[in-house]
Amino acid sequence: MITQPHHMPERLALLSNSAADPFLTEGLLRGDEVHSGIDLAKVVEPLPEDDARWSVEPIRSLVDDAMFAFDEERTRADAWLAPRLHATLRLTRQEAADRRLWNHLALAVAPDYVVWRHLAEPSRGVAAARFQGPADRQCFSRLWWAAELFRDGPDYQPVEVACGNQDLIHTVLRKDLIDHRPTAQALVRLLKNGKVTTGREINGLSVAINAAGATVIYDAFAPDGSRDPACLRDWIDEAQTAPPVSRHVLPDGPDEDPVPEESVTALTDYFTELFETAPVRGRNKED
Template sequence: MSQKNAGHAPGVLGLLPDSSVTKFLGHGIQSGTESPPLVALLRTATTLPDGEVRWRTGPLRELVDEAMRRFDARRVEADAWLAPRLHATLRMSRAEAADSRRWNYLAMVVAPDYVVWRHRGAVAAAASRFSGPHHTQAFARLWWAAEMFRNGSDYGPVETACRVQDVLNTTLRLDIIDHRPTALAIIRVLERLIADESPRLGDRVNALSSAVNTAGSTLIYDVLAPDVLVDSAALQDWISDSMSMPPVPWARLPFGPEDGEVPNEAVEALLPLFERLLGDSQVRARPRHAAGEDN
């Protein structure tokens, strides 16, 4: 599928029902040998307000085109570059991001070529990369990774999280990362593993995530490491500022909403526990294809 064909998408995002993806998604689209039937898809979609800059498809299209250009020979590395920039461009609340129809439209109408490029594997991209859970769908997984692992306006931890596919494939599924100190403490342990050049990072991340999830709940970790309330007004200001926002920078990280950083002492309080949990856990080696390293 050519980028030229993808460029015929409308200038504003829309909402595409799951049923439309199920009806029209076939092997040809998943393999990139056919383009989605745009006219038929648009008949079933609801267009978002064209007066809101954040719903414009042009900046999103430029981002995915740049990601494919930069990382053509190393597709997995595109995640760490694209996730924070997608989040900073597509500014919205968690409630808005939880609507799968938004991601369906982005994958089927605006950038199906990116989905195939990033997730094709040996033959075709899985259907769940076009329409699926937030931790699997091609664009939702990146937006939610940025949302869950950012530290206020700092997207630095997001880059680290996206360097290891098992953070996206496994950790992102867990309810415990709703507790921001827990999410950032997991990333701190990962940073240490990367710095130590530890082997089998994906296996270790899976072991750590499983151990942390089994050992406690969001409520328990909040007692051990209290977080501060997120500044919802600052988040809304950040979303409103999208009306006049410039394109996100490509050479440096953008800035997220200044809705409050996680107290460093809260993260530090969890680190010894998480290091111990990792040390006590069984790190099971998996075949490379099972580890999700390529998709």
């Protein structure tokens, strides 16, 4: 298994897709070899030096700890790392939508983590999209966005539940519907109460939810509370002096109001009814 690049940058930067392509070698994807980091550093676009958020050390420390703690069951690292990555790398959604940032994190800072987490069979290699791909596939952006969409205000506990189920991330994260906070929390509640557990059940429920309505309809049926943008700005500003996130207890996210409980309850009940007739492959009609 590869190690981290010999030349480790001190700060995150932006790495375009075209600049990243030469470093996505067959040797890297197989987990056999990694670039030195020197040539890659020559083709990046720097980020502002006066912003503490771009420091590499806190993120590198997190992935090292994740690899140590979850080496026997690597998929479990997602639930641990997602909230801590989100709370360490305090981004606006506009910043998080820039794939160049995630390209750099995956290729320059932690290519060994990407291989460690996603190399199932050396003969097949790691999918290139884990380094340089859409938000629901790229190794780190998928975790950041899962934390952003499933957190309940400052509470990351729902993120742990959501990221503990790979099928939920793979199936739901790519759908616009999940941007409705009560929908996200209702799905987490269905997981917690054991109503929906398997990949087939999650897929079937997802199809039923999308067929039944759209975000605007669910927002009228189960409205979300207003969100004060100042809370997010303050949380981002606090990154300049924030200590490293705890490895043992969950950090706190932006101090936003939680999702209205009545909306979560209403959607949980509605989705439970939908699930009874959802097209779950392999489920008997009698069930």
